[in-house]
Amino acid sequence: MSTFAAAVARGKNGWTASELELTGLADIDEVVDRLRDAEPDADLSLLFVEADDQYLVILRLDEGEDLRVFGSDSAFADESRLGALLLADVETPALEIDDLAAGSTDDDEEEERPAADPDADPVGDVELLADLGISSHRLLTLCGLEGMLPSDVTAEICQKLGCGDELEELREA
Numbered sequence: 001m002s003t004f005a006a007a008v009a010r011g012k013n014g015w016t017a018s019e020l021e022l023t024g025l026a027d028i029d030e031v032v033d034r035l036r037d038a039e040p041d042a043d044l045s046l047l048f049v050e051a052d053d054q055y056l057v058i059l060r061l062d063e064g065e066d067l068r069v070f071g072s073d074s075a076f077a078d079e080s081r082l083g084a085l086l087l088a089d090v091e092t093p094a095l096e097i098d099d100l101a102a103g104s105t106d107d108d109e110e111e112e113r114p115a116a117d118p119d120a121d122p123v124g125d126v127e128l129l130a131d132l133g134i135s136s137h138r139l140l141t142l143c144g145l146e147g148m149l150p151s152d153v154t155a156e157i158c159q160k161l162g163c164g165d166e167l168e169e170l171r172e173a
Contacts, residue, residue: 001080004050006154006170008163009039015163017170020047022082028067028089036064044132046161048154049086051076056143056150057086058157060128070124072143072150090124120144132161 005020018038025031035047047059055076060068069090076083122143126136134157142153151171158167 001052001082003052003082004048004151004171006048006167007035007038007045008048008158008161008167009042009045010163011039011042015161015166016042017163017166019170019173022049025085028085031059031086032061032067035059035061040064048150048157049082050150050154051080051083053149053151055080055083056153057083058128059086060125068125068128070122070126070128070139072120072122072153074121074123075119087123129157129161134160 003022005022006017007020008015008017016039020034020038022031022034025034031047035045039045042061043063045061045064047057049055049057049059051057054073056072057076058070069087071077071083071087071090074087077087078084120143122140126139129139130136139157142148142156155164155167158164
């Protein structure tokens with residue numbers, strides 16, 4: 001399974017981005033330690049883990065503490081050791097992709113909405129980016145849109161946060 005892990009951190013001097021190596025880690029605490037080490041003085045650190053153009057996991061640390069996790073699909077935990085490691089402690093299911101239709105329960109209306117992966121089962125904290133201007137609805141919509149790769153979702157989120165250029169430079173390096 002091919003993966004890309006990008007840490008973006010906001011510190012006193014703005015945003016920084018770095019690629020993290022996640023192979024050989026034993027548990028989520030080691031992942032968190034690597035994220036902290038990427039920018040030790042950051043007030044906000046995010047880790048975007050993209051796997052096989054199919055799965056996205058976002059980890060968030062505020063002031064190096066209070067881990068919050070979101071996964072675009074719980075199947076990642078079943079299909080990969082890394083997915084199982086990243087999503088092991090996630091208990092709260094995210095809203096169903098079907099719930100994105102604001103109050104709509106009519107099957108005909110659902111067919112008219114943009115296509116979403118009907119098998120996707122997002123898990124974790126869908127509100128982890130809400131205070132940064134990306135609502136749970138927007139996050140789930142991005143993850144559920146047909147044709148949106150995890151790298152596209154990461155890029156759009158980073159653009160909104162103001163660290164899109166840093167992420168783009170990291171991908172091009």
